[in-house]
Amino acid sequence: xxxxxxxxxxxxxxxxxxxxxxxxxxxxxxxxxxxxxxxxxxxxxxxxxxxxxxxxxxxxxxxxxxxxxxxxxxxxxxxxxxxxxxxxxxxxxxxxxxxxxxxxxxxxxxxxxxxxxxxxxxxxxxxxxxxxxxxxxxxxxxxxxxxxxxxxxxxxxxxxxxxxxxxxxxxxxxxxxxxxxxxxxxxxxxxxxxxxxxxxxxxxxxxxxxxxxxxxxxxxxxxxxxxxxxxxxxxxxxxxxxxxxxxxxxxxxxxxxxxxxxxxxxxxxxxxxxxxxxxxxxxxxxxxxxxxxxxxxxxxxxxxxxxxxxxxxxxxxxxxxxxxxxxxxxxxxxxxxxxxxxxxxxxxxxxxxxxxxxxxxxxxxxxxxxxxxxxxxxxxxxxxxxxxxxxxxxxxxxxxxxxxxxxxxxxxxxxxxxxxxxxxxxxxxxxxxxxxxxxxxxxxxxxxxxxxxxxxxxxxxxxxxxxxxxxxxxxxxxxxxxxxxxxxxxxxxxxxxxxxxxxxxxxxxxxxxxxxxxxxxxxxxxxxxxxxxxxxxxxxxxxxxxxxxxxxxxx
Numbered sequence: 001x002x003x004x005x006x007x008x009x010x011x012x013x014x015x016x017x018x019x020x021x022x023x024x025x026x027x028x029x030x031x032x033x034x035x036x037x038x039x040x041x042x043x044x045x046x047x048x049x050x051x052x053x054x055x056x057x058x059x060x061x062x063x064x065x066x067x068x069x070x071x072x073x074x075x076x077x078x079x080x081x082x083x084x085x086x087x088x089x090x091x092x093x094x095x096x097x098x099x100x101x102x103x104x105x106x107x108x109x110x111x112x113x114x115x116x117x118x119x120x121x122x123x124x125x126x127x128x129x130x131x132x133x134x135x136x137x138x139x140x141x142x143x144x145x146x147x148x149x150x151x152x153x154x155x156x157x158x159x160x161x162x163x164x165x166x167x168x169x170x171x172x173x174x175x176x177x178x179x180x181x182x183x184x185x186x187x188x189x190x191x192x193x194x195x196x197x198x199x200x201x202x203x204x205x206x207x208x209x210x211x212x213x214x215x216x217x218x219x220x221x222x223x224x225x226x227x228x229x230x231x232x233x234x235x236x237x238x239x240x241x242x243x244x245x246x247x248x249x250x251x252x253x254x255x256x257x258x259x260x261x262x263x264x265x266x267x268x269x270x271x272x273x274x275x276x277x278x279x280x281x282x283x284x285x286x287x288x289x290x291x292x293x294x295x296x297x298x299x300x301x302x303x304x305x306x307x308x309x310x311x312x313x314x315x316x317x318x319x320x321x322x323x324x325x326x327x328x329x330x331x332x333x334x335x336x337x338x339x340x341x342x343x344x345x346x347x348x349x350x351x352x353x354x355x356x357x358x359x360x361x362x363x364x365x366x367x368x369x370x371x372x373x374x375x376x377x378x379x380x381x382x383x384x385x386x387x388x389x390x391x392x393x394x395x396x397x398x399x400x401x402x403x404x405x406x407x408x409x410x411x412x413x414x415x416x417x418x419x420x421x422x423x424x425x426x427x428x429x430x431x432x433x434x435x436x437x438x439x440x441x442x443x444x445x446x447x448x449x450x451x452x453x454x455x456x457x458x459x460x461x462x463x464x465x466x467x468x469x470x471x472x473x474x475x476x477x478x479x480x481x482x483x484x485x486x487x488x489x490x491x492x493x494x495x496x497x498x499x500x501x502x503x504x505x506x507x508x509x510x511x512x513x514x515x516x517x518x519x520x521x522x523x524x525x526x527x528x529x530x531x532x533x534x535x536x537x538x539x540x541x542x543x544x545x546x547x548x549x550x551x552x553x554x555x
Contacts, residue, residue, distance in 0.1 A: 001166065005268055005272070006261075006265065006267075006268050006488075007267070008363050009488045009489055009491070010400075010401065010493055011400075011490060012260060012489065013260070013492055014493055015492060015494040015502065015505040015506070016347055016414060016505065017351070018249075018338070018492065018503065018505055018506065018509035019505025019509065020182045020308070020348045020350075020351045021351050021509050021512035021513075022352050022355040022509060022512055022517075022518060023343075023352070023355060023384055023497060023512055023513075023515045023516060023550055024263065024266075024512075025358040025359065025361075025362060025365055025367060025547075026167050026262055026263060026365065026372065026513070027512070027513055027550075028086070028192055028193060028194045028195065028198050028513060028514050028515055029036060029198050029202070029514060030191075030547060031192045031195070031198075031369045031532065032195055032199060033202070033273075033536075033541070033547070034215075034547060035189060036062070036064075037252075037523075039064060039189075040542070041063060041064050041065075041541075042062075042063045043060065043061070043063070043539075043541075043542050044060070044061050044062055044063070044072070044438070044538075045058070045059075046059040046060065046061045046149055046252070047100075048061040048210065049420075050075050050211060052075040052218045052219075053209065054076070054093075054215055055075060055076055056075050057072070057112070057113075058071070058072075058073040058075070058210070058211070059103070059108075060206055060538075061080075061162055062538075064189055067100075067101060068101055068102055069101070069199060070095065070099040071095050071096055071097075071099075071200060071203035071204065071207065072098075072099050072103060072108065072111050072115065072344050073095075073096050073207045074094065074095045074096070074111075074112065074115055075093070075211060076092065076093055076095070076116065078092065078134070078135075079410075089168065090120070090229035092116075092118070092168070093133060094132065094133045094134075094208075094284045095115050095116045095118060095131070095132045095133075096130070096204055097123055097128075097129065097130050098127065098129040098199060098200040099177065100113075100125075100126045100128055100184075101126065101128055110378055113131065115267070118132055119374045121170050121176070122177045123176055123178050124178075125141045125177075125178075126179070127177070127484070128179050128184065128200075129170060129171060129178060129197055129200045130170075130175065130176055130178055131167055131170040131200055131204065131239070132168055132169060133165040133166060133167045133168065133204060133208070134166060134168060135164065135165050136161050136163060136164055136166060139157065139161045140164050140165075140212065141157075141473060142157060143212055144212060144215050145216075145516075145520045146222050147213060147216030147217075147218075147224050147226070147417055148180055148217075148219040148220035149220065150220075150223040150370055151223070151225075152227070152228050152231060152233065153227075155231060158231055158234055158235065159186040159297050159548070160237055160299070161238075162297070162530045162533055163211055163236050163237055163533070164208050164235055165208045165236055165238065165254075166237065166238025166240055167204065167237060167238070167239045167346065168238055168239075168240050170197045170200060170201060172196050179232065181196075181462060182377070184375070186388025187373060189401065190368070191370045191373060192369040192370060192373065192427075193255065193373055195261075197514075198514070198515075199380055201237050201467055201531050204237055205235075205236065205237045205531075205532050205535070205537075206538055208235075208336060209227065209232055209537065210237060212227070212228060212359060215266070219457040223307070228239055229540075232537065233534055233535070233536065233540075234533065234534060235533065236531050236533030236535070237530070238525060238530055238535070239444060239511075239528065239529045239530075239531055240512060240522075240527075241303075241507050241526060241527055241529065242425055242507075242525060242526035243426055243427060243428055243506055243526065244425040245428065245506075246503040246523075246525075247417060247426045247441070247443050247506075247529075248427075248506075249506050249509060249510060250348075250496060251443070252376050252469045253483065253487060253491060254376055254487055254490060255372075255373075255376055255485040256490055257374070257488070258371060258373065258374050258488035259372050259456055261371075261490075262368045262369075262372045262423040262489070263348070264286060264489070265368065266364075266365045266368060267297055267324030267338070267354050267357065267482050268365055269361075270334050270357050270358065270361050271332065271335035271337075272335070273361075274331070274332060275333065276333045277328075278328070279360070280328075280360040281326075281327070281328040281360075282360075283359060283360035284550075287334050287356050287359035287360070287551065288319070288323060289293070290548060290551030291352065293354060293551065294517065294518075294534075294550075295316065297518065298517075299518075299520070301520075302334055302520070302521040302523070303519050304502065304504065304521045304524060305519060305520060310537060311346040311349065312346070312349055314346070314349075315345045315348065315352070316344060316349075318349070319345070322337070322340060329530065331350075334357060337353070338353065338354070338357065341353045347380065353357065359548070360500070362547070370538070379479070380479055380483045382465050382479050382482060385463055385465065385480055386463065386482065387462060387463060388459055388461065388462065389458060391452075391464060391478065391481060391482075392443075392453065392456050393483055394482065395449060395456075396453075398479065398488075399446070399450075399453070399484075400496075401446065402445070402449040403450055405446060405450065405495055407447055407450050410432060410446075411498060411499040411500070412495060412497075413431055413444075413447065413463060413498075413501075414432065414498060414499035415429065415430065415431060415497075415498065415499070415501060416428070416430070416434070416437060416439075416497065417427045417441040418439040419439070428525065431497075442477075444496055445480055445491060445496070446493075446494070446495050447475055447497060448476070449475075449480075450501075451474070452478060452481065455471060455474060464482075470487040492506070502524040502526050503524060504523075504524050504526070504527050505519045513531050514531065515519060515532075515550065516521075516529035517529065517531075517533060517550065518524060518533070523537070533550075534550060534551065535549045535550070536549060
């Protein structure tokens with residue numbers, strides 16, 4: 001292996017591989033908490049005014065080196081029959097906004113009139129994110145009842161779900177009037193992607209834990225107790241994510257490239273190390289043991305994930321045997337371990353190992369987080385002077401997978417991505433069963449690349465500029481083709497409109513970079529996850545700086 005030899009895109013960028021990614025040191029949750037600890041942020045509960053019905057206001061303020069951010073939370077008394085994870089829901093157990101600074105009474109009055117309405121309300125440039133959450137009703141009621149009676153809930157019951165509330169949306173980047181990312185992108189605390197959203201969810205988790213204890217205390221003030229600290233930390237924030245997020249990776253090719261490139265660069269740096277030092281070897285094996293304990297809690301009733309979990313269980317068995325004899329000796333031992341995994345483990349197990357290899361090498365990976373951002377608003381400039389023969393060569397090099405697909409097959413073009421009129425959310429329809437083609441979104445780059453290649457065969461125009469003047473319908477894919485040499489991981493090298501395509505693979509890829517764990521598909525189109533499970537709470541952050549919390553969650 002040469003130094004910094006990256007895995008090729010045709011290996012990494014398939015849907016099955018992307019649908020097997022795990023969180024890692026570069027995940028956005030972990031980047032956020034490392035920064036909070038490193039910069040000694042102070043997080044306080046500024047207000048907590050919740051009544052016995054579970055209604056009211058709470059504010060949590062995170063004070064960084066230069067700026068403060070406040071989660072403004074509104075708790076609601078929601079009837080059980082109104083509780084839904086669907087995007088069409090109109091009421092929730094709690095609604096939130098992340099406020100830029102510390103809100104005044106006037107701000108709070110404005111937010112009280114709008115935030116509980118979510119899409120039906122409007123927020124402004126001082127709001128950075130808008131979100132909502134629902135209780136996991138059975139577990140919520142059980143925990144409140146136990147605490148009110150002065151007892152701790154059973155750890156096994158906690159582990160079955162892993163969260164007391166789950167968010168059904170966390171909106172940012174200009175939606176519903178919130179601040180555009182462009183206005184905050186230069187702030188150091190937001191240099192890595194999705195830090196606004198991660199901060200909002202982290203503060204939401206603190207609110208939820210406080211709220212369940214508060215409701216128990218209101219129910220029985222004489223006998224109620226607080227949650228055991230270990231049980232408390234084992235609770236994350238659930239999330240339900242559906243089709244609305246799936247096209248994100250296709251619509252943000254440069255961002256996708258930078259995420260994958262950072263991960264692949266990190267792996268290549270580790271594989272190129274000439275030796276495995278004793279401290280690194282010990283840290284790796286400790287992380288592996290913690291990961292095994294976390295995986296043991298991973299449950300799913302869906303066949304997609306059950307198949308993956310069965311493969312992962314076999315991978316763990318093989319890793320146990322391999323690591324028992326792995327002493328870090330030999331030339332480039334980390335590379336040798338990885339190469340073994342390529343033939344011995346499933347894609348699920350291989351990508352778990354990739355994540356684990358990063359755990360003992362934090363210093364080696366410093367600075368990569370800031371490289372994961374991209375300005376997608378600055379369009380990639382099309383080179384109009386490029387010859388059509390050069391375009392064909394790019395297609396043959398970077399889109400061979402697309403050119404090898406039989407696009408005349410009904411199965412190859414069975415699906416249509418479109419946007420629903422009611423919710424303006426991406427949806428997936430059946431091309432040959434519904435009249436959806438007039439509304440199709442450009443989310444099939446493979447098909448479009450093949451169509452471009454066919455159009456170039458007899459094109460009389462000598463250059464891209466002349467060709468696009470005559471055939472403007474190919475502009476969007478030609479831009480992506482020209483981007484390919486400098487952005488090798490920008491394209492999912494799979495058919496995104498085939499009958500066999502599973503959108504949940506795209507969802508998992510994105511959510512793994514968030515730092516999510518315990519993926520639980522409810523169909524091939526939406527998934528439940530857990531965020532910040534095992535993480536220290538704000539009051540614990542500066543006492544536990546291990547950054548290994550992500551493998552926790554087992555009380």
